[in-house]
Amino acid sequence: MEHPFAITLDVGSSLANRTGSWRTSRPVYVKHLPPCNDTCPAGENIQAWLFRAEEGNYHLAWQEIMKNNPLPAIMGRACYHTCESVCNRARVDETVGIHAVERFLGDMAIANGWTVTIDKPVSGKKVLVVGSGPAGLSAAYHLTRLGHKAIIHEAAAQTGGLMRYGIPTYRLPRRVLDAEIARIEAMGVEVRLNRRVEDLGAAMAEEGADAVFLASGAQNTRLVDFPTDGSVQVRDAISLLREIEDKRAQLDIGKRVAVYGGGNVAIDAARSAIRLGAKEVIIVYRRTRATMPAHDFEVVEALEEGIELRVLRTIERIENGGLVLEERVLTDTNRSNPTGRFEYLEKVDTVVMALGQLVDNNSFLKGVPGLEFVGDGVKVDNLLRSGREGVWAGGDLIPAERNLTLAVGHGKLAARQIDAYLRGETYVHPPRGKIAKFEKLNSWYYADAPKTIQPALSLIRRQSGFEEVLGNLDESNALYEARRCMSCGNCFECDNCYGACPDNAIIKVGPGQGFEFKYDYCKGCGLCVTECPCGAIDMVPETI
Amino acid sequence: MEEMPREQQVKFYQKGTYTVGNRLVNAKSRAVQSSITRNNSLTSGHRACQGCGEALGARYAIDAAMRACNNRVMAVNATGCLEVFTTPYPETSWQIPWLHSLFGNAAAVATGVAAATRVKGKPEIRIIAQGGDGGTTDIGFGCLSGMFERNDDVLYICYDNEGYMNTGVQRSSATPPTARTATTPAVGKEPGNVFGTGKNLPRIAMAHGIPYVATASVAALHDLEAKVTKAMSFRGARYIHIQVPCPLGWGSSPASTINVARLSVKCGLFPLFEAERGEVTSSVPIRNPIPVIDFLRTQRRFAHLMKGGEENERKIAKLQAIADENIRRYNLVRKEV
Numbered sequence: 071m072e073h074p075f076a077i078t079l080d081v082g083s084s085l086a087n088r089t090g091s092w093r094t095s096r097p098v099y100v101k102h103l104p105p106c107n108d109t110c111p112a113g114e115n116i117q118a119w120l121f122r123a124e125e126g127n128y129h130l131a132w133q134e135i136m137k138n139n140p141l142p143a144i145m146g147r148a149c150y151h152t153c154e155s156v157c158n159r160a161r162v163d164e165t166v167g168i169h170a171v172e173r174f175l176g177d178m179a180i181a182n183g184w185t186v187t188i189d190k191p192v193s194g195k196k197v198l199v200v201g202s203g204p205a206g207l208s209a210a211y212h213l214t215r216l217g218h219k220a221i222i223h224e225a226a227a228q229t230g231g232l233m234r235y236g237i238p239t240y241r242l243p244r245r246v247l248d249a250e251i252a253r254i255e256a257m258g259v260e261v262r263l264n265r266r267v268e269d270l271g272a273a274m275a276e277e278g279a280d281a282v283f284l285a286s287g288a289q290n291t292r293l294v295d296f297p298t299d300g301s302v303q304v305r306d307a308i309s310l311l312r313e314i315e316d317k318r319a320q321l322d323i324g325k326r327v328a329v330y331g332g333g334n335v336a337i338d339a340a341r342s343a344i345r346l347g348a349k350e351v352i353i354v355y356r357r358t359r360a361t362m363p364a365h366d367f368e369v370v371e372a373l374e375e376g377i378e379l380r381v382l383r384t385i386e387r388i389e390n391g392g393l394v395l396e397e398r399v400l401t402d403t404n405r406s407n408p409t410g411r412f413e414y415l416e417k418v419d420t421v422v423m424a425l426g427q428l429v430d431n432n433s434f435l436k437g438v439p440g441l442e443f444v445g446d447g448v449k450v451d452n453l454l455r456s457g458r459e460g461v462w463a464g465g466d467l468i469p470a471e472r473n474l475t476l477a478v479g480h481g482k483l484a485a486r487q488i489d490a491y492l493r494g495e496t497y498v499h500p501p502r503g504k505i506a507k508f509e510k511l512n513s514w515y516y517a518d519a520p521k522t523i524q525p526a527l528s529l530i531r532r533q534s535g536f537e538e539v540l541g542n543l544d545e546s547n548a549l550y551e552a553r554r555c556m557s558c559g560n561c562f563e564c565d566n567c568y569g570a571c572p573d574n575a576i577i578k579v580g581p582g583q584g585f586e587f588k589y590d591y592c593k594g595c596g597l598c599v600t601e602c603p604c605g606a607i608d609m610v611p612e613t614i
Numbered sequence: 615m616e617e618m619p620r621e622q623q624v625k626f627y628q629k630g631t632y633t634v635g636n637r638l639v640n641a642k643s644r645a646v647q648s649s650i651t652r653n654n655s656l657t658s659g660h661r662a663c664q665g666c667g668e669a670l671g672a673r674y675a676i677d678a679a680m681r682a683c684n685n686r687v688m689a690v691n692a693t694g695c696l697e698v699f700t701t702p703y704p705e706t707s708w709q710i711p712w713l714h715s716l717f718g719n720a721a722a723v724a725t726g727v728a729a730a731t732r733v734k735g736k737p738e739i740r741i742i743a744q745g746g747d748g749g750t751t752d753i754g755f756g757c758l759s760g761m762f763e764r765n766d767d768v769l770y771i772c773y774d775n776e777g778y779m780n781t782g783v784q785r786s787s788a789t790p791p792t793a794r795t796a797t798t799p800a801v802g803k804e805p806g807n808v809f810g811t812g813k814n815l816p817r818i819a820m821a822h823g824i825p826y827v828a829t830a831s832v833a834a835l836h837d838l839e840a841k842v843t844k845a846m847s848f849r850g851a852r853y854i855h856i857q858v859p860c861p862l863g864w865g866s867s868p869a870s871t872i873n874v875a876r877l878s879v880k881c882g883l884f885p886l887f888e889a890e891r892g893e894v895t896s897s898v899p900i901r902n903p904i905p906v907i908d909f910l911r912t913q914r915r916f917a918h919l920m921k922g923g924e925e926n927e928r929k930i931a932k933l934q935a936i937a938d939e940n941i942r943r944y945n946l947v948r949k950e951v
Contacts, residue, residue: 079701079703079704081709081710082657082659082708083706084707085658085659087659087660087661089659092664514632553638564637565647565648566633569634569648570670573658573662574654574656581637588658590658595664595665595871596664597665597868597871600870601872603633
């Protein structure tokens with residue numbers, strides 16, 4: 071349009087001026103790895119399922135969990151949630167109660183009978199899984215979703231492994247355990263109970279298995295030798311917990327019980343002893359409370375229940391119905407050294423040994439050709455392959471930190487390996503993104519909100535039986551908790567970049583579709599990067 | 615008025631409570647700037663520096679006014695950065711009817727445009743006059759005061775970047791004490807702008823007893839939009855004073871423009887409040903207050919204060935006293951926040 075000089079200009083005619091040419095670096099949308107996802111031993115995409123949960127889309131959230139973890143209701147209770155210890159939200163107020171939301175979703179799935187789909191066509195291949203603990207169940211579940219037939223051989227009379235025979239009911243009610251295992255069995259996993267594998271080759275031939283996942287766990291208790299005059303009953307924690315499960319708490323353990331060890335099993339044993347009617351329970355540990363391997367919140371709950379800690383002590387011998395303890399000192403390198411000073415702990419009815427578990431190397435494992443052992447456990451490479459072709463191993467059976475979540479992760483990794491093996495392919499780990507660090511977030515945009523405290527049962531109720539200690543969140547609390555997630559490193563469509571651009575150089579594509587840069591006009595100021603709450607935009611230098 | 619829209623105060627919006635949009639709240643509770651159909655009154659291709667606070671503030675304010683008035687808005691612009699970078703002949707970045715005359719007469723021209731709409735019987739067309747702090751607090755002040763006292767039906771918006779930035783960062787009567795500019799260099803006994811000078815235009819506007827006066831910041835978008843919307847609900851003279859950091863003149867990084875504005879609010883040096891007919895009616899409480907030094911150290915114009923020594927500490931304490939006085943006067947730090 072022709073206009074007289076300096077009188078009228080066409081609206082928006084500045085679009086002819088491509089200011090993008092000023093730019094020396096450009097913003098790009100990225101997805102970084104949230105610390106919770108990075109640290110989860112089961113490889114859950116926590117940010118992704120919280121993103122669905124905060125919409126109130128619980129079914130989708132649950133399905134997102136189920137991509138990696140087949141046992142959300144169990145893990146929401148019994149997992150030690152390392153995700154929460156690295157949650158960036160702790161730097162704003164308190165960590166997100168990830169486990170509580172997971173448990174809420176898991177319970178909702180059980181209540182509604184939600185199931186998952188089988189993703190791949192039937193392959194016709196069979197995989198033998200030895201053991202129905204968390205690792206075995208996880209492997210069988212993932213193998214089934216990948217189209218293979220999984221058959222579990224379980225030596226015990228019931229499924230679940232240490233989830234049933236190790237985790238006390240006050241932490242994991244059996245109806246939850248049964249429901250989640252039943253869902254896996256309903257997918258087509260075959261479980262043969264009371265079937266102890268004696269000869270792996272024969273078991274494979276019997277089932278016509280093309281591959282094996284060994285997950286038979288570590289049931290032997292580590293023992294230390296000290297002299298005893300036989301005046302105090304000595305038993306090991308694992309068999310105690312198993313007996314509690316079998317006899318449903320009809321067990322006399324005495325009035326005054328000492329538990330020897332500082333790990334989670336020691337705490338489980340001590341808290342179980344209280345519930346069996348012991349009046350006094352004393353945990354004897356050779357180092358300090360701060361160096362106990364047990365999780366701190368478990369120790370706190372144990373202390374709340376009246377359990378006594380006797381730290382920097384070892385048991386020297388048993389005599390006259392009591393324990394002779396030796397005082398210890400910690401060196402700078404955290405070694406517990408003897409002092410030569412002794413004290414007497416009188417009138418002890420039972421000593422429970424909880425000093426760790428060992429793999430039974432004398433079992434069928436001995437007869438498997440090619441299988442090697444390292445220290446205490448089966449030797450595997452970083453892809454869980456054993457020395458024998460077609461045989462993978464995981465869970466407590468291999469030398470690693472022994473916990474439920476890691477076992478579930480092992481099951482998944484092994485299943486993906488075995489799937490690739492059965493298809494004649496090689497499994498390649500997908501690349502890991504950069505960690506979404508707190509420094510990359512603009513935390514000003516998150517309103518302070520304290521973590522919802524799970525309603526705890528009263529101490530009295532807790533000490534009198536094996537009822538579950540922690541209550542569930544109700545829906546409004548669960549939604550509240552899910553919405554506290556800061557979505558570290560992943561866009562949650564807050565429109566901040568779109569709003570903060572002084573050059574109107576960002577296109578909002580629409581709900582669920584994110585944003586695009588108009589590089590013709592972006593001057594590269596970086597305001598969008600600074601104002602992105604979750605650190606999902608990076609500046610990268612332009613190639614000139 | 616709270617900075618957070620009422621709908622967002624319910625406990626379910628912890629994620630991005632203060633963000634521009636939020637997929638979890640209804641569309642009404644989101645900022646105008648989050649809308650795909652926002653007007654983009656000031657569009658791409660303008661020649662403002664990287665990270666320009668004024669370009670941002672102008673789009674925020676005019677888009678909100680357009681939304682509030684069904685797109686029946688005309689703007690009159692004083693000379694200044696905003697005019698120069700948006701409308702270098704033969705281009706303009708404006709997507710609204712827009713008029714420029716002189717540096718000092720924007721308020722008077724707007725009065726005339728408002729009179730014209732009245733004569734033509736089109737009262738639905740709303741008039742905005744806008745300019746920088748130079749065109750408002752110094753050069754256009756006479757015309758502005760006249761517009762106020764006649765209670766002409768115009769919303770005047772001042773985008774305050776605390777100096778004459780496009781001519782090379784000279785001091786204005788809105789430049790804060792101690793700030794280094796080209797005309798108040800950081801040398802001699804009293805480096806930077808001197809204490810005891812300058813004027814507080816929002817309070818002068820209030821003294822005229824006009825229907826509505828407010829301050830706003832590019833770091834508090836929901837509040838800014840709410841104030842513009844509220845201003846458009848009044849007839850008569852209205853005044854909104856928006857602080858817009860200038861990376862060039864303030865010596866701050868272009869990426870930190872909004873953050874610098876946020877720190878300015880958080881330390882109390884730039885109070886957010888509104889007033890009707892000369893009386894303060896509300897203020898925005900500061901969330902997580904900070905000392906002024908945390909604001910000062912983000913900008914090179916205050917770098918000379920950071921060299922230590924008794925004299926510098928005394929000056930920082932005097933700036934802190936100004937902030938403390940604002941906090942007291944506008945009740946900016948409250949228990950409930």
